[in-house]
Amino acid sequence: MSDNLSLKAFVVLMKSAKSVEDKIKKDINSFGMKTSDFAILEALYHKGRQTIRQISEAVLINTGSITYVIDKLENKDLLERINCKEDRRVVYIEITEKGKQLMDEIFPKHQKVIEHIFEDISTEDKETVINVLKQVGKKEENNKGDNN
Incomplete structure (x- = not known):
């Protein structure tokens, strides 16, 4: 799932x-x-x-x-x-x-x-999006060169 x-x-x-x-x-x-x-x-x-x-x-x-x-x-x-x-x-x-x-x-x-674009998104949700996307980006930065 x-x-x-x-x-x-x-x-x-x-x-x-x-x-x-x-x-x-x-x-x-x-x-x-x-x-x-x-x-x-x-x-x-x-x-x-x-x-x-x-x-x-x-x-x-x-x-x-x-x-x-x-x-x-x-x-x-x-x-x-x-x-x-x-x-x-x-x-x-x-x-x-x-x-x-x-x-x-x-x-x-x-x-x-x-x-x-972001006017209907709460401050809390914007902060959540920022944090989640940072996590995704950092994970991929740390895994550069890996194919998995």
């Missing part, structure tokens, strides 16, 4: 994730942006200056693709590259004033969309 519940939990999780992802993509597209562009700007907007590796880990985009997206955003003057004075191999990415102004305008609207 628990195997059936595990399968059902997986299917419900995947369907729910797809539904939320579609809603979020539609919202981000309404601002004339791609999800990857928004994710990078959002990471810099909230976390400040980051390396490409840090951004890649934060937004789950591989470093090869992220360089292309950063180039596009830099050409739009939404972010800039800054060389590290202590280590010439390190390049930081930082949101520009123009990028900050854009995020000041659109992020509150985006946050309202997310809040709307």
Whole structure:
């Protein structure tokens, strides 16, 4: 029986994730942006200056693709590259004033969309979902490389 519940939990999780992802993509597209562009700007907007590796880990985009997206955003003057004075191999990415102004305008609207998705879920249930999904993620992080 628990195997059936595990399968059902997986299917419900995947369907729910797809539904939320579609809603979020539609919202981000309404601002004339791609999800990857928004994710990078959002990471810099909230976390400040980051390396490409840090951004890649934060937004789950591989470093090869992220360089292309950063180039596009830099050409739009939404972010800039800054060389590290202590280590010439390190390049930081930082949101520009123009990028900050854009995020000041659109992020509150985006946050309202997310809040709307979860508005009928109690605080307790949200905390439960967070904790359960963390457990699933940690278990799989600890088991990387295992096929079981």
